[in-house]
Amino acid sequence: MKTRLSSLVVAAGLIAGGLGGAPVQAQETYKIGISAGLTGYAATVDRAWSDGVKVAADVVNANGGVLGRKIEVIVEDNRSEPQDAVTVYRKMISSDEVNVFNSGCVSAGNMAAAPLVVRAQIPMVLCSILPKTESDVKWAFSTLPPARFEIETRLQYLKDKTDIRKVGVMHDPSPYANLQKDVAVKIAKDYGIELVGVEQYKTDDADLSVIISKMASAGAGAILKIGLGGTTLTAAKNIKQLGLDMLLLTSLEDLEVFRPVAEVLGDKFFFVASPAQVYDALPDGPLKSEINEFLGPWKKQYGDRDPNWAGRGWDAVMLTVAAIEKGNSIEGPDVRDNLEKITGYQGTTGIYNFSPDNHQGITENPFVLGQIIDGQVKIVN
Template sequence: MMKHILFAAGLTAGIAVAGAQGVHAQEPYKIGVSAGLTGYAATVDRAWRDGVELAVAAVNAKGGVMGRKLQVVVEDNRSEPQESVTVYRKMLSSDKVDVFISGCVSAGNFAAAGLVVRAKVPMMLCSILPQQPDHLQWAFTTLPPAGFEVDKRLEYLKEKTQIRKIAVLHDPTPYANLQKGVAERNAAKFGLEVVSVDQYKQDDADLSVQISKARAAGAGAILKIGLGGTTLTAAKNIKQLGADMLLLTSLEDLAVFGPVSEVLGDKFFFVASPSQVYEALAEGDLKNGIKAFLDPWREKFKDRDPNWASRGWDGVMLTVAAIEKAKSFEGEKLRAAYEELTGFQGTTGMYNFRPDLHQGITRNPFVLATIEAGKVKVVQ
């Protein structure tokens, strides 16, 4: 009798465990997105979010990953570090997200990194990486090194112009400061001299003081580093001052660049990613990688700039590849699998991660471009 009771109890327990595993397998795998949907980063982070959601829809249409559908949880950090901490904490405690594929507000991702490490939830970011070693262990990025953006502009000035004195105008974000430092260190290698360095705030409505200082120092070009409407402000101030200077800006949404090109015409240049110049690319793996994203993107969003969304798409596809590589959804195993992803063709370039390299793009994918008659044109 006792054997029958034990057998029945064991069978019931086995069914319960199997049932629990079956339920777990059907639960969505939750992707948390901390994004600046308002504030200075809104243009790029809204696109990042849309790219993440587009990729999730594509993965789910094929059945999800390892029997589970993906679900996106998005919170607006208002482009502010403290708000980022709040939304990360909310997604960890209330939403129980499994991984973060978060946007481009570097300071916000830095501020929340401690929470993520303690929860053992990996982050795939649009921003630069945290600097603390224990935080860095759990963070990965789709963003190429900051020097790639800077060097592309310095290279153009050296090879295509007679300008040898430049100014740097940057916002206070970690990424902008990183680029500023690269410009100061690398200018001499391109035969250039940085004669003026000034910082501005993202909500500044006038930059004429900084631009006048750069002109007085003899700068023939300004490297503008930072996102948002201040790029148009700088362009208007250059024109109002009658300054004979080039404006070379960082990566940004083309919606921002259109009005700038109308103000400065052929004195305006910007760093462009491969997805922004898709038609000009040679046939090959990179163009095919972009096409996989660009076809559904254009179907849904028409001519909207694909750059930041393509990175969000990459973030999801890298995560899916890591889950499949690890054969697990568990945080530590996913983190380790990210480190082993090599030869992964994305929309920005080829990703090659290592345990000592969490910034996967190692070859400069950028070109320098301008806008003529409303069309993007590659110049370098």
Template structure:
């Protein structure tokens, strides 16, 4: 009898706790590649969301409720992303998603997330289908900006023969296609078009082919540790004049690649990544104050991590909160419509212009070419 009462009491308590959790918190789900090739970028995306949520909750939260971040590791694979999205929907009762940069993972989950009418704020590119894009908001600057920044720089310094070295991820494939399509108009001649796999340990063959084809610069497409292998391989092949123009990348990675290749290495960088070493590059006083507050919070919580991803993650949560306030609701449909009505928004990582027809927030090229000087990131002059 006593056992029976205990079970009933425990059941009542657990129901009560579950009801409390859903009544008090607004659960933001996040699928992140915390292990695997996306671990660094997605780790920073999580950090940016964390400090944004802390900042919002310090001021009383949203609609009188606290925001609560629930994140799961998708191991940088689409298969695991499907599992964790489903878990966060069914068990954690996430009302909105703010997920990392593993585009294949977000693509894989987009169909059932959008069927549930849950908005997706993404570090990655948008899913492919229009019905899915309707519910997704990308905080990633479009891949074309990375390509254009590098082409413009090469044109300026008089290098026109280039080789492409890209990974086969959805993001990489899109950027490669853009790079090939825009090359002619930018005055570039793509003399070699090579691929690599993230887990490969040597790219000498591909680099050698680019060199043998007369390429003066390698346009590397794809983020992650592979940039270090590429830099090492260029050095080992003795290609002292070959330039390596990587994709946007994490601070640790570009510093490591810059240390290996020196002036031969450069990359497109957003303002905030350079501002971490040289705050004077930000001249707008409003932006400067916001960025300083962001750096202060970030440093206190996580140290000197790369701000490129985390700042946009910070912005994504801030815009999510703003949309909920505007909608006076956390209902997916209402939040989605509110995001489309926010209009121009100046964040710490970039400026965004979402609308009903524009779900890629960054519409102006936020990059300029940067390089590594004495262990610090600086704009190329």
């Protein structure tokens, strides 16, 4: 990180000094657009992502900007709805004239708006999964590890550390949750696990007891819950109200969502954790060093707030800056082409290895299983 920021300062100084012609005007900016679910079911993670992008932009700007331009971040609330995402994308393309999108975790919204972005030839470095069509994927890059990693982390624990062999799966209707559900259905048997129920719930459901009771009756000793938001606490309360001796293993989420869940279920609650969420337990090395580079400015502004999704937003900005520097250009097609050339890049979540055939940069599972015991986040051994 220090090396990358130092190069930014040198580049900015050279350009300001007249390299290549006329001096850069002070008002020139590089605009990052964010379509984020600041309200709705994705609010917790997308607010953190957006704030992480802003912190990264502040750090880059404090060190001279990128190619002599200050980064300007434009955030629009898509209310966690695909239709609203299309509207805000269109606005940022036509009115704000953004240069790149570092958009949040509402996969359906990013997918729905992708054709607009492709026509405008604007790269996207996303918190979410990639669009479905090849032409849309060409302009989209994801900071999100493959969906199977979250499932594998939980199934491996059940196989190695418990006698539970019957499991239920609950998931919300989002594209990423459905991807995880499909992975669970496909690979559970490889871990000696029988799925005795696979049920979808709504993101605003206030009672999941019918689904949970059905899975318990089928012999489930654990539930894999896939999805964001307050339904995780709902599921925990239902399990306790029903008097069930059942484990709840949930997806990656903000720790503030998990803390009240841990108060309800105690040591029967497990969650997929990113490296930034268990920073203190990490061994010294490049990953911990990069997280530390981010945590300094993050904690200065936000204290002990969960760094996970914000760190991924930080990664999105730094990957974008790296691509700009690699090609010495802010033009959309050039940035897109150079994002494909980024390999071995240490981020806060893992190492990114993009290529023309791979726009989902993290290829090795960075996740661990976590618990919150006596208010402290722990890695489950």
